[in-house]
Amino acid sequence: AQRVTQPEKLLSVFKGAPVELKCNYSYSGSPELFWYVQYSRQRLQLLLRHISRESIKGFTADLNKGETSFHLKKPFAQEEDSAMYYCALSGSGAQKLVFGQGTRLTINP
Amino acid sequence: EAGVAQSPRYKIIEKRQSVAFWCNPISGHATLYWYQQILGQGPKLLIQFQNNGVVDDSQLPKDRFSAERLKGVDSTLKIQPAKLEDSAVYLCASSPTITTDTQYFGPGTRLTVL
Numbered sequence: 001a002q003r004v005t006q007p008e009k010l011l012s013v014f015k016g017a018p019v020e021l022k023c024n025y026s027y028s029g030s031p032e033l034f035w036y037v038q039y040s041r042q043r044l045q046l047l048l049r050h051i052s053r054e055s056i057k058g059f060t061a062d063l064n065k066g067e068t069s070f071h072l073k074k075p076f077a078q079e080e081d082s083a084m085y086y087c088a089l090s091g092s093g094a095q096k097l098v099f100g101q102g103t104r105l106t107i108n109p
Numbered sequence: 110e111a112g113v114a115q116s117p118r119y120k121i122i123e124k125r126q127s128v129a130f131w132c133n134p135i136s137g138h139a140t141l142y143w144y145q146q147i148l149g150q151g152p153k154l155l156i157q158f159q160n161n162g163v164v165d166d167s168q169l170p171k172d173r174f175s176a177e178r179l180k181g182v183d184s185t186l187k188i189q190p191a192k193l194e195d196s197a198v199y200l201c202a203s204s205p206t207i208t209t210d211t212q213y214f215g216p217g218t219r220l221t222v223l
Binding site for chain 1: 112113142149150151152153154157165200202210211212213214215216217
């Protein structure tokens with residue numbers, strides 16, 4: 001069965017501090033991992049995906065198959081990063097997304 | 110490019126009543142998804158369409174929920190009869206093809222069942 005766990009419901013950091021949002025997954029095959037973000041009063045949107053290996057808005061995420069993790073990191077948080085972040089998993093080719101429960105990130109000035 | 114459209118944005122009904130939600134995906138997108146998001150949880154897939162065919166409806170409570178995508182464009186999701194536990198945000202998403210990994214989400218419909 002596919003499962004995504006985000007252990008922190010709430011995370012609060014100060015502006016300029018590093019940020020790490022944790023995501024662990026359970027899947028027997030080769031997963032595709034994503035981070036989706038929802039800013040206040042906006043739609044849920046894709047932030048980044050592991051196959052692209054790209055940095056978006058200063059965020060990066062590395063897939064660690066040994067630890068079954070896909071943590072989202074940013075070295076210096078900005079106030080506009082405050083949002084709800086969801087980690088999601090898809091089995092190869094199936095495109096059915098399984099979401100974690102989400103982490104609400106608050107950046108304090 | 111216009112995004113995914115959903116209506117209504119909000120709906121309040123009493124238990125045992127019926128309700129329907131409408132979704133218009135991004136033009137040309139073959140794959141359409143309906144998710145249920147209960148407060149405090151992540152979205153959960155209810156049903157996935159590829160054009161007008163169902164790809165996955167394994168988590169759709171078929172005794173009360175139904176969905177259709179006539180002509181492979183717009184889609185409607187219906188609940189009949191509604192229960193208190195159906196209170197949630199219903200999200201529609203679309204993607205260009207079944208193998209495209211980016212899903213584009215609509216604004217959602219917030220349903221409250223009293």
